[in-house]
Amino acid sequence: MAACITKELSCPGCGAVNKSHMWIEIDASADPEQRERMLDETLFFWECPDCNYQAQMVYPCLYHDKERGLLICLSPSGRTQQVIEAEQRHPGLAGLKKRLVLSPAELKEKVMIFESGLNDVALEMVKLALQELTESKQQTRVDRTFFLTMSEELDYLGFSMFLRGEEKPVYQGVRLEVYEKSLRAAERVDFQESGFQLVDLALARTLLEQ
Numbered sequence: 001m002a003a004c005i006t007k008e009l010s011c012p013g014c015g016a017v018n019k020s021h022m023w024i025e026i027d028a029s030a031d032p033e034q035r036e037r038m039l040d041e042t043l044f045f046w047e048c049p050d051c052n053y054q055a056q057m058v059y060p061c062l063y064h065d066k067e068r069g070l071l072i073c074l075s076p077s078g079r080t081q082q083v084i085e086a087e088q089r090h091p092g093l094a095g096l097k098k099r100l101v102l103s104p105a106e107l108k109e110k111v112m113i114f115e116s117g118l119n120d121v122a123l124e125m126v127k128l129a130l131q132e133l134t135e136s137k138q139q140t141r142v143d144r145t146f147f148l149t150m151s152e153e154l155d156y157l158g159f160s161m162f163l164r165g166e167e168k169p170v171y172q173g174v175r176l177e178v179y180e181k182s183l184r185a186a187e188r189v190d191f192q193e194s195g196f197q198l199v200d201l202a203l204a205r206t207l208l209e210q
């Protein structure tokens, strides 16, 4: 069941107060439209009807994909009361993957990873390796890396990478065998499904160091 709430927001541009919809819960199969909007990055996009001021409006949202057994909690401020409450409402773990993400971009990436049938722990390991390689090759820092696409036909996993100080991403790819290798590594490390977990680069690093 989708849960949409309406709130009055005052525009930072012109001060006009308008009603705005906020999707605090999305069910992927019941709300295909909201899933689409999340994937095309318009769900958290806000535009003032009076002055057309535009902004990203980020708020906590629980994304549920029952078919894939996926429950993702978007919580911009991290492990807040809202995450604890989501945990209490969905205490079960049987066949469920629970993830915590901090931004709409991370939510989109997580959904794309699972919809591609990939293991996100292994994928974060690939991202970590790719990021380290890029940093040493280009002598720069990588701020963020996002999974973009997978093609079995082209033997390709694609990522977008934001280098420090650059607004536009660069695109990098690896062959699927790199992922397969990480998948085997992910199976050997001590990772267990529990509550809403932050499966990110930091976790991949910790698991690999162990």
Ligand SMILES: [Zn+2]
Pocket: 011, 012, 013, 014, 015, 016, 048, 049, 050, 051, 052, 053
């Ligand atoms: Zn306005």
